[in-house]
Amino acid sequence: MTSTSLNTMSASELARRLNRREITAEQAVRASLARIELRESQVGAWTCVAADAALARARELDQGPVRGLLHGLPLGIKDVFDTVDFSTEYGSSIHRGNRPAADSAVAALCKEAGAVVIGKTTTTEFAVVAPAGTRNPRRLTHTPGGSSSGSAAAVADWMVPLAVGTQTGSSTIRPAAFCGVVGYKPTFGLVARAGIKSVSESLDTVGFFARTVQDVGLLAAAASGDTRLLDTQAQGAPRFAVCKTHEWPQADADTQAAMSEAESGLAGAGASVGELILPRLYSLLGQAQIEIQAFEMVRALAYERINHRARISERLAVMLDQGMRISAERHEMNCALADKARRLIGDCFGDRDVLIAPSTIGEAPPGLDDTGSPVFCRMWTLLGLPCVHVPFTVGRTGLPMGLQVIGRRGADREALQAAAWMHARLTGDPNVEQ
């Protein structure tokens, strides 16, 4: 095994070999750095990379005991997470060179678990809409999606096996889908948000990227301390329900085809696949998510909005203006609607373990000026349910396609297990289930 192929290995496999001292952290980190050196000028997934510091840290780990779940694993961290050893600019020129006083909780916990932070990955401006310029490694003329553009692209391009991001609307699931990797947005509240640039308190959620479901479970277990997420092996076939959602008319032929492929593939593999038609109430959640985010952004980004208006992108400024027009009464109504929908969604699952639903309208769209539509993610973020994007096919032009698996609130392990089961069955690759 040469270090040049270590960058394509899953995090879980790397961890096994690192724990047995069959490979060194330095080798793993060198493999990551070599890939970044080769490809970063084209992909643009990073705001900064600290090669020397990462190598020093890797050598230190190699000389000590195994530190934790992520011992020696290269990690990318989205640049909305505060880090003491990297500048943290939140995708905005307002914060150029900002060096926070403390690591975000996720950064600190991942480092404690032995991760080697390679650098910070790109984000749209404040994790909202204005793109970072990152390219989709599967086709460089196309968007990687956002807002966690760099984390998805870096994992898809074999630069790192693991990366963290966030999701307020569709910022984990969409870039995972466009780049063809696994993305996992946990149940709201499962992972601490301390030290993340806040955009919308009701919605901001930490997200995880890897190339297998087992790997996102590993990363999430380290970041949350919930080791139940390590067990991604389903006991028997999960009970699925296809949930096309009220947004289904917006799904293009690729998404329709992916859904058909999943339905027949899962049924063929022995799973029970039902269908869930959501009550009308759920057709209102997309708009509620937009308004709740806009209302809360006006407040969360008050400092920047008030003092640095000229350095805010036009697109974000428009959203902030929209947010300014939403009254406290209307926000209250939106929150009450969301509460009601959250209360009722458990019963909607019926006897199903998980739902499968579109992640995106279709393949990653061409161009770098827009990160694509968030329409298929807004509702699930607002509901706070665990979502796992599973890539398993390609669209008409050959770009990655997949679907998201959605679990009950708090049933993150079950969602990961169903996603891993589906990933293995639909890709025919027995390794991806592990």
Added chain:
Amino acid sequence: MTSTSLNTMSASELARRLNRREITAEQAVRASLARIELRESQVGAWTCVAADAALARARELDQGPVRGLLHGLPLGIKDVFDTVDFSTEYGSSIHRGNRPAADSAVAALCKEAGAVVIGKTTTTEFAVVAPAGTRNPRRLTHTPGGSSSGSAAAVADWMVPLAVGTQTGSSTIRPAAFCGVVGYKPTFGLVARAGIKSVSESLDTVGFFARTVQDVGLLAAAASGDTRLLDTQAQGAPRFAVCKTHEWPQADADTQAAMSEAESGLAGAGASVGELILPRLYSLLGQAQIEIQAFEMVRALAYERINHRARISERLAVMLDQGMRISAERHEMNCALADKARRLIGDCFGDRDVLIAPSTIGEAPPGLDDTGSPVFCRMWTLLGLPCVHVPFTVGRTGLPMGLQVIGRRGADREALQAAAWMHARLTGDPNVEQ
């Protein structure tokens, strides 16, 4: 009217005179600064005061149009809120000299509304237990309570008419009670937390201090953008229910006497006063709050816990160790219990508008090594209900006593109205109702 008496005026009255240009912001700020100059060496309510900057800001405001609800009003901000123009140390030597890149949402919004930030007020270490050394201005040998020690003391000692703090357990209501001022903890989620040092995401809540209920409503309206909070005048007598809670056996003679005084005083003033005995479920919430906070602190303070253990107080270290022993499963159970209690509490109110319950065991205890018991606040923080401490009497040794008024979730205006009504009726001062 000389500027020396302006420091004792309510914020609402100051605002009226400032809006009519009967007084200047510079006069108001000079009055605050003079009082601080006189008393700060004894009280110790501030981590820093920026006299020159505050005066410059006041003169700037005097030369322009009325900026907003807080135009020209001196304000203190607890040192767990990020501020770009003051060091922000979170009550910990780990963060000595920290200067954040952005104002917290509350600081930015209050400044936008025209507030003149006089300085940062003291906090216990990370707004948890280890005291800041601040003294109770009503009796300097006694604790002012915590964690928002400086905000409560500064308002009580006539240094500023308004101050902001936070509450995770009892950090607004308790110091308000011990210092004899009005403290208001809004419904969870009403006020943005962006830029506050996170301790416990499920619990951390922004709080407000003033000397009248109308004034806390004014400050909260500016900080949230919800102008409904400006209307603190009740239409008719509120329907109260005394709620002694399962912790009542811990209430001392002063709290018992205050409750009796309130019951007879409110009934005598024409209010309907019932009694609410909470279901047994609610007896479990105090312990759940302790465990949820400990569990979440382990994660929120991960950077400090892992990297600066030696500079964490022994008392906080013990709490973090306790938090480390709480499993993800147990945390999930605690959160489920809290969810259930939140769902059911609305029905417990029955036909009552608000509850009245103890704020503290009794008067502020002597000594500065401990900020007093949080036992009567934990449950209400966990429930996320709006709480307003109303000071209206004194205890056996002459220190301030009062009770908290608790509203339904989201019914903050109604809670403030009932608190203002009660404040006026029980103190006999018609001005405090306004």
